[in-house]
Amino acid sequence: MVRRPADFSSTLPWPVFTRAEALGVGLSPDRLRRADLTRLRRGLYALRGVAITEVDVAAALCRHDAAVVIVGCSAARLLGIPLPRPLEGWSRHTPVELATSPRGGDPAPW
Secondary structure (H helix, E strand, C coil), rough: CCCCCCCCCCCCCEEEEHHHHHHHHEEEHHHHHHEEEEEEEECCCEEECCCCHHHHHHHHHHCCCCEEEHHHHHHHHCCCCCCHHHHHHCCCCCCCEEEEECCCCCCCCC
């Protein structure tokens, strides 16, 4: 009999999470390869079949590295700033635009 994958809601409350977060709550690397998860990019996972947003991806990236800030079109979409029509929408294949301090410290003040 095939075992059902463990429920994530109690251990990882976010729709998008990092590999480090998953391993930190005791999930094995093999568990991350199960069919109920989808790999968005290296080290970033989501529950398969759950709608994810740019906010979900940005939040996971910011939880992973406190020096990361969202910039460019991603920041504009998250803040509701009008953009040209081709840039308004987001899909999971659209990169989230990030910046970080080159020395790994606090982001430079703007």
